[in-house]
Amino acid sequence: MLLKIFNEFFYILSGALLIFILLEIIWSGIVLAYININWVLLFWLLDVIFILL
């Protein structure tokens, strides 16, 4: 069950990263003004590590 939850988080975080990067390319500053992308990346990495393990 835990793995399934992490699996869902992997999809949502990957989707969020992709959307944020696209938004930032289209409209500079729209994402970075309010969201610290480093935290999103960190959670995504931890998620990937957990899944790989």
Added chain:
Amino acid sequence: MKFTVLRLRIFLWAILALIVLWLFYMAVVPSGKIVYSQNFNNDNFFIQKLTPAERVEEVNSGTQKIIGDPVYFSLRTPRRFNSARVTIEYKNNSSLPIIEVGVLVDRTLWRYETKPIENKIIDQLSMVWDVFKNDGTMLLQKQKKYNDIEEFLNDLPAREEFALYNYDLQKEYLPPGYKPNKKDTKIDYALRGPYQFYTYLKDEKLNFNFTFIDLNVNKDSDPIDVNLYYQNKLIATKHLDDDGVVGEENKISAERSLNFTVDNLPEGVYKVEVKTNDDIISREIKTTQSRLAFINSVRLADENKKNIILFTDSNQISAQTINPAKLQTIYVDEQKLELNETYKQFDLVSNGNTTKKIHLAKDDVMLSGDGVFSFADDEIISPDFKKINTKTSVNGQGINYILAGYQNPQQSSEWKINSAVIDLQNAYREFNKYNFMISVPGLKSADELKGNIEISRIKIELQGTTLLEKIKKIIKF
């Protein structure tokens, strides 16, 4: 089990969708109003750091000290706005009377449009003089004569008796005994970079012939625009393209001429602006006009001219050179202005309402002041009213009235707070940033005696077109 995972999936994607919608809402600013604030406790994405670093001290417990003039900061915005109300909470730990905030409006001339935050001269006078306030404008009178501002504007005292501060007073100026020139006037002192001058016309055409050369020191193109203004409105312009020399540094171009002639102009004062960069030298100006007075500054280029005479009505005169071979003693009437260091501005105060004679031994000097400069005594024309600046001596200059677009700062405990409304419609914006400036004229980081300005908060309230207005505008087209 599957149902739980599906619910989690829907929940997470709904949150992401809401976040994206919220980001768009914050970027579009549908109401047209948004507030950004910097309290110096941590980095701010919108109101960025004060620069350059050598003119500010390190941030210390939520405040930052400005020790040199001017300092800059960028305001990052997701879209354009029409106006900004800048509120600054500060402590003036210096003897300097003026603090102003402004926004960059012209990148070529590096020109900022500034508004007042503090003017101690007016603050102190408003405690002892008669004060009339109306809608952000103040009229100060040494002895009460006028009941309101309208009465003052309809019956102005003599020009020598009053001064303005942050107030644009349009009043026709007619120099006494003016007659058009019978012969040509020629200025054969080379001038470097951009400049502006006043001239006067009466039953004659405007006629200027400029001779330019291009030093090609920097790699950018160096176009030249000559603009003519009447009553602060642009009425004619002429353009000269770059000389076409690309990639060859320091290759001085051949002389090129630009003739600027305009017929059928009404009598009055005109302002001519030569808008270009520091690569351009104006080697010669020929004109049929008899009045020609450079506004606030004139930069003599390095052409090895000696014993140069200028005239000015400025009370505060500054000089600077970047060339070690041009260090010298400048004479302003009988007063000496020692120019003994490069890249440093030297100031001199010479009060009085008369024209002063400036004698320079060598050229390649930048002269600036609070008045006009000309190369002949009878060419001076000074249509501007007296302005209140850092060095103004109200008694020394015989000022009895002050008209100011200014409001006194509010005092809360030991901090003062004041706001300035700045028009952003003509402001320069690049990479989604407006460039702001905080100016404290006279504050020098090398001079510890001058003190500092401590800032605890900068708040910027922006106002612009609403989403509804924007949609209406698009539909109309």
